[in-house]
Amino acid sequence: MQNMRAEPDDYRLTSTGCGFSLIKKSHAITNPTRHFHPWWEILYIESGERTFFYANRTLHITAGTFICIAPGILHRAVNPEGEVCNLYNVYFADDNLPLSGESPRFKFIAPLLKNCDPCIALLPDVQSEITALFSKMGREILSAQDGWKNMVWAYLSEILVTVSRQKASAGVAVQPTAEMNGHIAAVIDYLNVNYSGSVSLAYVADMFGLSRSHLSRSFKEATHFGFVEYVNSLRITKACRLLSDGSRSVLDIAMECGFGSLTQFGRCFRALTGTNPLEYRKRRTKAL
Helix, strand or coil, rough: CCCCCCCCCEEEEECCCCCCCCEEEECCCCCCCCCCCCCCHHHEEEEEEEEECCCCCCEEEEEEEEEECCCCCEEEEECCCCCCEEEEECCCEEEEECCCCCCCCHHHHHHHHHHHCCCECHHHHHHHHHHHHHHHHHHHHHHCCCCCCHHHHHHHHHHHHHHHHHHCCEEEEECCCCCCCCCCCCHHHHHHHHHHCCCCCHHHHHCCCCCCCHHHHHHHHHCCCCCCHHHHHHHHHHHHHHHCCCCCCCCHHHHHHHCCCCCHHHHHHHHHHCCCCHHHHHHHHHCC
């Protein structure tokens, strides 16, 4: 019988044939260029620490943090000087196309993904289990022995069940960073609801009784996004959703999301997704 291969320190298994990608990074310090995507993602910090923006808060995450990122959720990893971590990522996509929701295997685990806390700090004994299961997944994919796809999905299901069980018993909440103070948290909550309207830096600063320079600086320190960058990211996230769900014109979608022109919309869309709106719609339609 073929021997199981040892798990390397780093790998990026993106064409596994399973419908998802598995990535392992040691000493991860790089920042991603995309802030959202139309597929589920799992992030597990095996060791070390990382500053991570998720949905509407900046979090300081450490060893044992398990994050389930739903499609379209704004997120960004940030590594201040001195921060480094070992991590595992699962992307439910292949060649940048989301795994179909009609996949029988994905249908089985979808409720498990939704049942997990979005961001949870695992207890030490659970951490050991989860690390071992991720390691087994990697070795199965690399070795490709008979039945390996079934084993990989079984390990993935076990990971999600184990994390869900901790949620029901002794889940530990991950707290926002100190920079995420009351003013900035309130501004983010406001933007997350009103981003398609008139939400210039000057307008929001006046609304919250802050100077423009103070809001700009504090917002960047807390979220690691520029103010305009954050608003545009929210708008493009919604645009991606609308482009995927129907056949409305690109102009209608641009206006609904708060852009003043098709030119501005197209420029921001390409900057954040790497493609244009029509090509994005074509790829998403193909994936569904």
